[in-house]
Each structure stands twice: as structure tokens, then as C-alpha cells.
Amino acid sequence: MRAFITAILLIVLALPAAAAVKIQEVVSPGGITAWLVEDHSIPFTALELRFRGGTSLDAPGKRGAVNLMTGLLEEGAGDLDARAYARELESLAASFGFDSGADTVSISARFLTENRDQVMDLLHDTIHKPRFDAEAIERVRGQVLSGLRSDAKDPNEIAGQTFRAMTYGDHPYGSDGNGTIDSVTALTRDDLLAAHGAVFARDRLYVGAVGDISPDELGVLLDKLLGDLPETGAPLPGKAEVTISGGVTVVPFSTPQSVALFGQRGIDRHDPDFFAAYVLNTILGGGSFDSRLMSEVREKRGLTYGVYSYLVPRDLASVYMGSVASANDRIGEAVEVIRNEWTRLARDGVTAEELDKAKTYLTGAYPLRFDGNERIAGILVGMQMDDLPIDYIETRNDKVNAVTLEDANRVAAELLDPEHLHFVVVGQPEGLETTTN
Helix, strand or coil: CHHHHHHHHHHHHCHHHHCCCCCEEEECCCCCEEEEEECCCCCEEEEEEEEECHHHHCCCCCCCHHHHHHHCCCCCECCECHHHHHHHHHHCCCEEEEEECCCEEEEEEEEEHHHHHHHHHHHHHHHHCECCCHHHHHHHHHHHHHHHHHHCCCHHHHHHHHHHHHHHCCCHHHCCCCCCHHHHHHCCHHHHHHHHHHHCCHHHEEEEEEECCCHHHHHHHHHHHHCCCCCCCCCCCCCCCCCCCCEEEEEECCCCEEEEEEEEECCCCCCCCHHHHHHHHHHHCCCCCCCHHHHHHHHCCCCCCCEEEEEEECCCCEEEEEEEEEECCCHHHHHHHHHHHHHHHHHHCCCHHHHHHHHHHHHHHHHHHCCCHHHHHHHHHHHHHCCCCCCHHHHHHHHHHCCCHHHHHHHHHHHCCHHHCEEEEEECCCCCCCEEC
16 A cells, blocks of 8 residues: 555655656745746646855865755754754654765755745754854864765876866866865864855755746745855856866876776857757767767777766856776777767767757657656756756757757857867776877
């Protein structure tokens, strides 16, 4: 019976995906803007709060402060210590999620309508009155340090850190937002309070809500929850310069399989050619088994289980990246094939058949993203942060379909830059050495 009820609940939660997602812009009496999708089919709401800046707001010498601060938000607030806080959240049948990234700090909440007021009281204290108790700080600090020690032995993490440093230099993007063992060890409670003040402000707030709540109810909720936030937080860092150049960087690491990240300059999310680049990437290596990289590297040569390319349009810089892993005696061949495909696509472009298949894949897969209230709330926030129009969901597939063969091939020639494509290879690759173009 429980499994049956769970299945029905999941179907209901996914109902907005099957129908048109009707977005309303809500402005609270206090001036807080949110995007709302009403769904009164069940007494449940998902709320997503996102603050621009993320771990890039770490103060100089305090790397990892925003990440550690975010991890401590669920460790007690107001009059509740960590254990009492967890019991209160469980008693309300609600769930909170907290996350930090290079560009954002996110807070998600899921709750039943009957408990909405009590859940929002708890979330208010979480945002405004975090305790940062000494015992909790040391416990979460220990978890972060354990993760950092593990990352130091993970070839994928080593590749990512090496690539970031080469690509962004001294910009916050160029280092791990989780910090280093030394920086995290040195963080104090005052540093966490400063990080909290840097992040949580109205000038960088974005809100999405989906579920059993009306515009008027949402407006009142937002003012009670967020109306007393300070107007401004810490200044956002400036744009990052993408400094990576072509070549290969080998990072020796004892492992039977080498992993590689590769990349070059990318394309901004607001560039008029972004959709052409998006479709183009699907053809090159965007996750489908029909992609050129998957065909050439995996299917024809058996060099890897998977190879992918992806656009990374961050707030302050954009890169075009990819990843692959292969045996030490075969990674050199994989690198050569990837570079050749990068060159061939830039030179010769794509075929009409490839373009049509990519469009069909992208437009067909898009509705699958809307598979629940929480996912939709996150999409609403992401749209706002990307400065997309409120009708974007309705018009997105039209933008994909509008990409012509001429568009795709022009962008291929302009965007793909095999001479400046850099490979960071971690392992013991045979036949590969560190080089620069």
C-alpha cells in the first residue's frame, strides 16, 4: 500500500510536466519578486530561494567560508540546537536543502500546506538566526576537511582543480570553492558570520514557488520570510578572464586509467548564437549516443565507456569543456581523436541529418525536465537568474528549431578553436607529455 501511495504521489507531483506550465510573476507588498506556478491538486508546495554570488564571495584568505557557512545552516537556528532543529523539521513533515556553488547559494523547501506557517517560521530562523554553535562548526568542518582529503586522491577532482587554475588564474573561479585544508582549518565563527552577511541580501535574491499557494499567500509569505534581509550584500567579483591556451598538461598519478578534462573559451548564455552553439554541442558530444565523440571514441575504437562535451556559461566567464577516461596506454589515442573531431567540425560543419536529429532530441527531451514541483521551482529561479522572459518555457523549443544549417556551421567555424583546446590528463598516460601550443 505504501508503495502504491508513493507512486500516486510521484505522478501527481509531476502533473505540471504534462500540461502547460503557467508562470505568474508575483510582487509582494514589500517589493520582493517571485515566479509562481500554482498547482492545487495536492496540499504541497516547493519553494526555491537562490542568492547570486555563491562561493565567489569568499573574502580574501577565507576560501571555503561560504561553503562551510551553508553547510551549517541546518545545524541549529534561533532557540533550537542541531538536534532540536532536526526533530522540529521532521515533526513538520518538511524538508530543507542547502547548497553552494561558484555563482549561487541555494535554499530549497518542501512542505505541506497545513504546516506552512510553522515551516516558514523555522526557515526564517534558519536564514536570519543561524546558531553556528562551536560543536556544530567543528563537526561540519571535519566533514569538509574529510572531503578535501578525499578529493586530493581523486583523479577527477585533481583534473578539475588543475583545469580551473589554468583557466581562471587568481579569480575565485580558479580555486576550489570548498577551500583548502589550511584555509578551512583556519576559519573562525566570525568568518562564518561575515560570509552569511555577504550572501544573504535582497539585491541578489531570486525566488521560485510551485504548488498549493496563491499569489496573495505567496506575497505575504515572502515578506515575513525575507522582508527583513539587508538590502545589499558583499560586492560581486568582476568578470573572469579565460586564460587557458592550447596544449596538454599531464599530472602524474598512480592509476591504471587516466582521466582527462578538455576545454577552450566558450559562449555567453546571452549571446545571440547560444542556441546554435547548444545544438552544435549536442551533435559533437552533448550526451547522446549519436554524438560524434561517442561514435568515434567509444563505438568505433572502444577507447572509453563515455566521452562528453558541454557548454559552461557561468555568470562571470564561459568555457566549452569535455571529459573522457581511458586506459593509460589508450588515452593518447583518445585525445588525438577528440582533437581531430574538434578540428573536423570547425572545418566542415554538420550535416542536415545531424542537425535534424539533434533538434528532435533536444525538443523531445525538454518536457522531461518538468518532473516535479521542486524541479520546476528550480527552473523558475534559473530562468530569472539568466534574465530569460517569463514565457521562455513556451518558446524554448521554437528557438531550438529556428537554428538553421547555416547558423550551426557558421558558429562551428567561429566557436570551435582546436588550436586553443587544452587537455588536462591525470594518470600515467603513455605517449603524452605536457606541451603548449
